[in-house]
Amino acid sequence: MKIISWNVNGIRAVQKKGFSQWLLDCGADVVCVQETKASPSQLDDELLQVKDLSGNQYKSFFSSAKKPGYSGTAIYSKAAPDKIENLGNSLFDDEGRVTTAFYGNLAIISAYFPNSQEGGKRLEYKLAFCDEIFSYCKNLVAQKIDVVLCGDYNIAHKPIDLANPKSNEGNAGFLPEERAWMDKFTQGGFVDTFRHFCAEPKQYTWWSYRFHAREKNVGWRIDYHCVNETFLPRVQSSTILADVTGSDHCPIELVINDE
Secondary structure, three states: OEEEEEEOOOHHHHHOOOHHHHHHHOOOOEEEEEOOOOOHHHOOHHHHEEEOOOOOEEEEEEEOOOOOOOOOEEEEEOOOOOEEEOOOOHHHHOOOOEEEEEEOOEEEEEEEOOOOOHHHOOHHHHHHHHHHHHHHHHHHHHOOOEEEEEEEOOOOOOHHHEOOOHHHOOOOOOOHHHHHHHHHHHHOOEEEHHHHHOOOOOOOOEEOOOOOHHHHOOEEOOEEEEEEHHHHHHEEEEEEOOOOOOOOEOOEEEEEOOO
8 A cells, every 4th residue: 555645735736737647647545635725615626536537536535724725634545435534623623734534444644733933933732733643643543543644744853854953943843842742752652654764864855945945955854654653564665755846845655565
């Protein structure tokens, strides 16, 4: 099973850059997207049910923010999930922060973690979300449901995960409180699958649109596939698809063995 996650920075914007064809060509069983910035009522049929001339198709499931043009998550799936749900807390569901698809005893979560913003203006909200999603994942695992938490965490965990750690120590996404939560999460039964396979530096998933940052590979790794420790033996690979353009983020890919 192949799972891809991508912060598209606007589903309608990336549609104009070939998203539907990329989706059909990517070979994924499930594609989690973040920062959709749209509700289904604003989208055409091409985005709601992506299909090719042979009849292959992805069904879509959206969780949209109440605020227009803001936040939002979605899941595109070849097979119909058993169930779709949100986080269950209106504080975060009103911003469309989480879409979860269940397939048997596997939960695939598309999550868009809040940005703590300049001066930590939304840090309290961000940390509340982090604690909520941690509890959500732990509760699923306690119910014998395996978890793949995909998405834009808006956190570079360690200095290796961004190009300029020293100069970013006081900036959103690399604040001590955010990194401490990531420590707690990865020490509390969940694994950063990319770092399980790759210890190399200069591996990023987001680049500023300014200063030719992507061309120079001056970026941050803030997009993750994390799984519960007991599920890790089923993970075959975890990679960054840095060559895919269309957003300031690139997609990330997880391949797992079927049971």
